[in-house]
Structures are given as structure tokens and as C-alpha cells.
Amino acid sequence: xxxxxxxxxxxxxxxxxxxxxxxxxxxxxxxxxxxxxxxxxxxxxxxxxxxxxxxxxxxxxxxxxxxxxxxxxxxxxxxxxxxxxxxxxxxxxxxxxxxxxxxxxxxxxxxxxxxxxxxxxxxxxxxxxxxxxxxxxxxxxxxxxxxxxxxxxxxxxx
Numbered sequence: 001x002x003x004x005x006x007x008x009x010x011x012x013x014x015x016x017x018x019x020x021x022x023x024x025x026x027x028x029x030x031x032x033x034x035x036x037x038x039x040x041x042x043x044x045x046x047x048x049x050x051x052x053x054x055x056x057x058x059x060x061x062x063x064x065x066x067x068x069x070x071x072x073x074x075x076x077x078x079x080x081x082x083x084x085x086x087x088x089x090x091x092x093x094x095x096x097x098x099x100x101x102x103x104x105x106x107x108x109x110x111x112x113x114x115x116x117x118x119x120x121x122x123x124x125x126x127x128x129x130x131x132x133x134x135x136x137x138x139x140x141x142x143x144x145x146x147x148x149x150x151x152x153x154x155x156x157x158x
Contacts, residue, residue, distance in 0.1 A: 030064040032080070035071070039081040049078060050092045103133030105147075112148035120150045 038061050042049050051074040055062045064070055065077035078085045111130050112120060125131075134144035145151065 028060050028064070030060075030070065032070055035061065035065045035077055036081045039065070039078055039083070043081070043083055048092075049083070050088050051075070052092070103129070103137065105137045108134050108137050108144055109148045112144060112150060117150065120145065120148075 038058075039049060042054075042058070047053070051062070054074065062074060066072070066074050071077040071080060075085045078088065108130065111127075112134070131141060134141055138144040138147060
């Protein structure tokens with residue numbers, strides 16, 4: 001059972017590491033077979049088996065799997081368990097993208113046009129979400145400005 005950091009009501013005096021130790025004792029004896037079994041079990045139960053999640057919530061498993069003694073990397077361990085790691089990465093990208101503010105080309109252009117024309121070329125400094133979305137949707141800030149009908153002044157640029 002993965003530990004839910006958001007549900008602190010289950011702690012009630014217990015340390016996070018006590019909970020993790022119940023499932024993965026510190027002196028756990030690992031083998032390639034046992035690592036593969038654990039990865040398959042986590043995947044079957046619907047746990048996010050991305051490296052970032054497992055390295056935070058299943059530290060002994062991640063450390064063993066990534067060690068030179070066994071698989072050298074989490075990716076190789078997951079692949080040895082017969083799971084397509086690229087699909088796991090894609091799920092993670094999708095999850096992160098859903099968390100972001102919903103930006104599309106129309107919204108980026110609308111926001112750039114709403115900026116003060118004199119400061120539009122440097123407005124990204126105070127509006128990181130807009131800047132990131134513009135780079136994602138148009139390739140870079142200059143192209144986004146051009147698409148919105150704003151010209152970046154000629155001269156020195158960093």
C-alpha cells in the first residue's frame with residue numbers, strides 16, 4: 001500500500017519511516033526476481049511507478065533496482081518486469097500537463113495582445129506561465145510576439 005503524504009490523519013504519532021519500514025524493512029534482502037515481483041505488484045495495484053514517485057515513496061525498492069548490483073537504473077528494472085516504460089513517462093507528462101493552467105495558442109495570443117505594448121517584449125519576466133506557454137506553443141517568446149503582431153525591438157538582446 002503506497003503511503004499517502006496528503007492523508008496525515010493516519011500518522012497520529014507514527015513516523016513516515018515507520019510506515020515505509022513495515023512494507024520495506026531497511027535490511028531487506030533483494031534479488032532481481034524480488035525487485036521484478038515488487039514492480040509488477042505495484043503496477044497491478046495501480047501505483048504510479050514512475051521513477052519520481054517510487055524514489056520518494058518506495059525508497060528501498062528504488063535504491064535496490066537502480067543499483068549497479070541489479071539493474072543500474074529504474075527504467076531497466078521496469079522494462080525487465082515487462083512494462084513499457086515509455087507509457088509510464090507519457091502518463092506522467094499527461095498528468096503534469098493537466099495540472100498546468102490550460103493554455104492554447106489562442107489564449108497565449110490574447111494575453112500577449114492585452115499586455116502594455118511598450119512592455120510586451122519584457123513582460124515575460126513577471127508572467128512566467130504566459131512565457132512558458134508561449135514557448136511551448138510557438139517555440140520561443142519572439143515567435144509568440146510576432147504571431148500576436150508585436151515586434152521585438154532591434155538592438156541588444158540576451
